[in-house]
Amino acid sequence: MPDQNPVFIPGPTNIPDQLRAAMNIQTRDHRAPDFVETLAPLLRDLKKVFKTSDGTVLTFPASGTGGWEAAITNTLSPGDKVLVARYGMFSHRWIDLCERHGLNVHTVDIEWGRGAPAEHFEQLLTEDEAQEFKAVLVTHNETATGVKSDIAAVRAALNKAQHPAMLYVDCVSSLACMDFRMDEWEVDLAVSGSQKGFMLATGMAIVGVSTKAMQAMDTATCSRCFFDFRDMANANTNGSYPYTPPIQLLSGLKASLDMLLTEGLDAVFARHYRLAEGVRCAVAAWGMDLCAKSPELYSDSVTTILTPEGFNADELVQHAYDAYHVSFGVGLGQMAGKAFRIGHLGSLTDVMTLSGIATAEMAMKDLNYPIQLGAGVAAAQEYYRNTLTLTTQQAA
Numbered sequence: 001m002p003d004q005n006p007v008f009i010p011g012p013t014n015i016p017d018q019l020r021a022a023m024n025i026q027t028r029d030h031r032a033p034d035f036v037e038t039l040a041p042l043l044r045d046l047k048k049v050f051k052t053s054d055g056t057v058l059t060f061p062a063s064g065t066g067g068w069e070a071a072i073t074n075t076l077s078p079g080d081k082v083l084v085a086r087y088g089m090f091s092h093r094w095i096d097l098c099e100r101h102g103l104n105v106h107t108v109d110i111e112w113g114r115g116a117p118a119e120h121f122e123q124l125l126t127e128d129e130a131q132e133f134k135a136v137l138v139t140h141n142e143t144a145t146g147v148k149s150d151i152a153a154v155r156a157a158l159n160k161a162q163h164p165a166m167l168y169v170d171c172v173s174s175l176a177c178m179d180f181r182m183d184e185w186e187v188d189l190a191v192s193g194s195q196k197g198f199m200l201a202t203g204m205a206i207v208g209v210s211t212k213a214m215q216a217m218d219t220a221t222c223s224r225c226f227f228d229f230r231d232m233a234n235a236n237t238n239g240s241y242p243y244t245p246p247i248q249l250l251s252g253l254k255a256s257l258d259m260l261l262t263e264g265l266d267a268v269f270a271r272h273y274r275l276a277e278g279v280r281c282a283v284a285a286w287g288m289d290l291c292a293k294s295p296e297l298y299s300d301s302v303t304t305i306l307t308p309e310g311f312n313a314d315e316l317v318q319h320a321y322d323a324y325h326v327s328f329g330v331g332l333g334q335m336a337g338k339a340f341r342i343g344h345l346g347s348l349t350d351v352m353t354l355s356g357i358a359t360a361e362m363a364m365k366d367l368n369y370p371i372q373l374g375a376g377v378a379a380a381q382e383y384y385r386n387t388l389t390l391t392t393q394q395a396a
């Protein structure tokens, strides 16, 4: 029975029954002529989720990390200078990946709990008169800290500096959860994966590629084979893959896109905002602080909660699992032991979210945290009762 509990980790996320069913299909021949009809509408719908008409969306059998690698190796050369801010474990891991591919990474270290420093980027890009920076890398939603960065502001910084560097965005834990606009923000590489907002099994990297990024392949010399964009794009044009496609995941992806587009992207974002606000109300009622420093940074996918002085957050997460069979996220990197995370992305309702808040509360009470049993649940209940008709506009 405990396997019926939802997970409250920020990915992989809960898989709705209809998506599990959609992934449970018999082997199909990917060289059969009707496979074309499977792939083309899928890629078309993916573009709606990325909000791109100019770009190309490609899917690779991999996790999100493979998407990062694809973005880097297709478009850059060893020694290329890239600008990136580190403000959590995921931005940190992307920097590490760039370094291992021999890029010259200029890292700006930011306090964890803050987001991409658009103004500082503008200054550095303005000073870069030789235009050596080839790319600016931003993690849209830093899953370690529960911080959402302002991608439009980073694009504005590039434009104000009149800098031609490409803009790479990790949107693994924001796409299909929070608004993302590939064309409007002129994002050149947008990296996502199947197991977060898409509510699917892990195993597919989903990458949005701009025309400019495709053209960068002409001169980029990083080695690539499995993740070669052109091989994939050319094969896709003929309705195939350069190798065996993950048929079951693609079948799930079709169902996921149907679900998301039927609900409507604005409604999906409004639901994530509302669920997140309920969790934030609970945290306030517990008298605890968020890792995110200010409201405009609050993530609607994950909330990172600082535990009070003298309480080890790892123990809390362990106890919630041992006692109640419910998973929360541990603190990552420098937040280890100091924070825990409630993931509230993907397939979740207010009722499910209340169960997570209630469980966190029981686990904290068991460990003598200075909280009132029921305080967080009541605060979230009050918020959910009062926002049943929350409109898309209010959530924006």
Ligand SMILES: *Cc1c(COP(=O)(O)O)cnc(C)c1O
Pocket: 011, 063, 064, 065, 066, 090, 139, 141, 142, 143, 170, 172, 173, 193
């Ligand atoms: C989950 C996640 C990734 C990718 O992780 P994988 O385990 O490789 O799928 C990358 N960036 C962010 C922000 C994430 O949340």
